[in-house]
Amino acid sequence: MPFPDLQTFVAELEKRGWLTRIKAEVDPLLEIAEITDRVTKAGGPALLFERVRGHAYPVLINTFGTKERMCLALGVNDFQELADEVQTLIKPEIPTTLLDKIKKLPQLARLGSLPPKVVKRGMCQEVVHRDRDADVTTLPAIKCWPQDGDVTGPNVYAHARPHAETRPPTEGRYITLGGIYTIDPETQDRNVGMYRVQVFEPRLCGMHWHMHHDGARHFRKYQRRKERMPVAVALGGPAIMPYAATCPLPPDLSELLFAGFLNRGAIELVPCVTQPAIHVPTTAEFVIEGYIDPDEEPLLEGPFGDHTGFYSMADLFPRLHVTAVTHRRNPLYPTTIVGKPPQEDFWLGKATERIFLPLLRVIIPDIIDYNLPRFGCFHNCAFVKIRKEYPLQARRVMSAIWGAGQMAFTKIIVVVDEHVDVQDEEQVWFQVCANIDPKRDIMLVDGPLDILDHASRGLGVGSKMGIDATRKIPGEGEIRDWPDEIEMSTEMRAQVTRRWHEYGIPIPG
Ligand SMILES: Cc1cc2nc3c(=O)[nH]c(=O)nc-3n(C[C@H](O)[C@H](O)[C@H](O)COP(=O)(O)O)c2cc1C
Ligand SMILES: [Mn+2]
Secondary structure (H helix, E strand, O other): OOOHHHHHHHHHHHHOOOEEEEEEEEEEOOHHHHHHHHHHOOOOEEEEEEEEOOOOOOOEEEEOHHHHHHHHOOOOOOHHHHHHHHHHHHHOOOOOOOHHHHHHHHHHHHHOOOOOOOOOHHHHEEEEEHHOOOOOHOOOOEOOOOOOOOOOOOOEEEHHHHHHHHOOOOOOOOEOOOOOEEEOOOOOEOOOOOEEEEEEOOOOEEEEEOOOOOHHHHHHHHHHOOEEEEEEEEEEEEOOOOHHOOOOOOOOOOOHHHHHHHHHOOEEEEOOOOOOOOOEEOOOOEEEEEOOOOOOEEEOOOOOOOOOOOOOOOOEEEEEEEEEEEOOOOOEOOOOOOOOOEEEEEEEEHHHHHHHHHHHHHHOOEEEEEEOOHOOOOOOOOEEEEOOOOOOOHEEEEEEOOHHHHHHHHHHHEEOOOOOOOOHHHHHHHHHHHHOHHHHHHHEEEEEEEOHHHHHOOOOOOOEEEEOOOOOOOOOOOOOOOOOOOOOHHHEEEEEEHHHHOOOOOOOO
16 A cells, blocks of 8 residues: 555554664764665665764665565555556556446546645644755755765866856765656646755755756746746655656656556645745655746756766756755655665666556557666666567667657667567577677667766767667568577477486486
């Protein structure tokens, strides 16, 4: 069942023995990150640091760091259950008889109850600090990696370097698991995205939304209208909320609607105290309210040890002016670290990979399965399995993926035939090494890339590679006769399995 707030989720984690409380005092600068990195990489529990040096609030981290915990947050045993539900949403069976229609009623009722509900009060506003009383530095935001926030070193874009002098001093602390709530000034559509927020001063933060993401798209609209942009950063709330904030939904499809679907019921929202146009989940632990003035000089944000395993370089991003900090009476501060995989975010990404397959197949029905392997850090690599029926179909699939939402940022796409298990990396590389003539089977294209890609020729632009590792057929350029892949006959396999115990060989058959 869904968890209405983070604390009920934490209680369930604890009941199952999936959470460890740390009573020793720890430093929010690097120490929490180093402990967490070890625990996540070992597949360990969620961590609740009860005593964080210099802060009154406990820090929760590695909350979604295993498949089991990610699934629990989503209220399922396996991501596939949600994928199946998405599938029925896309392709509903239209009831014909009266009885069928009646049977469908609960499903319809559920759809009707998905949009968020705005109410007057929420526990996220039990304590309100506004204006001069608001201070984001009271939140135990952590510093994740040694060069985070350090603009004296090499991780700064040359064009932005002059801004290093005017930037306020910083400890390199970031809010990393916040949902950033914005509204489209033209349509009033709500968006929630997870973007890191750098803490500078009690009422000044940096907002790191990538140019391709919806927060930045909304920002450009305010810029054109010369209007102040209201923004809220919410931490906690319904357990599905952090995941929903990372979902790669089409620009005008609200994460809050999708969150209602994941939550099996509407998300309750409350208007912000100082930015009433923005509505945030009533059950959030903390909410930072503020605004961005599009006319104002941007500020040097970063560097930050990122998903890619490298620092994202410091660059110019908008200033978030804080107008209020509100919180529950006894809030937890949820956070995460990213860095060389595996990290907690791997499971957020895997959930998306599975849940969004039915949607991806709507536009690219050729895809049977795909895998965003861990080493590819989401955007660097995708393994794709198709049922090949005509020449150069793999290239069509690659092109379609490069046109599909955030999948467009995939730097390397490998396409393999139907019989290959794309979840088995070794099998995929076997096909690549065996089946390609590099000059014939590699497609290079130029286009937008993740702004975190440091190797591309420009920021957010560069080339992408498609590797067609399928069996080649006539019509695909110069090919010779193609041999069959070796496989034992099913009869002999069955016979040997049956007789295995007779051979007395001391390994399992
Ligand atoms: C832990 C974590 C941190 C992230 N940090 C950022 C970030 O700082 N900036 C950003 O633009 N996207 C970041 N993302 C990715 C976005 O949240 C994700 O692409 C989301 O779909 C964007 O939503 P939008 O399309 O509504 O903007 C992060 C994702 C995760 C899981
Ligand atoms: Mn969005």
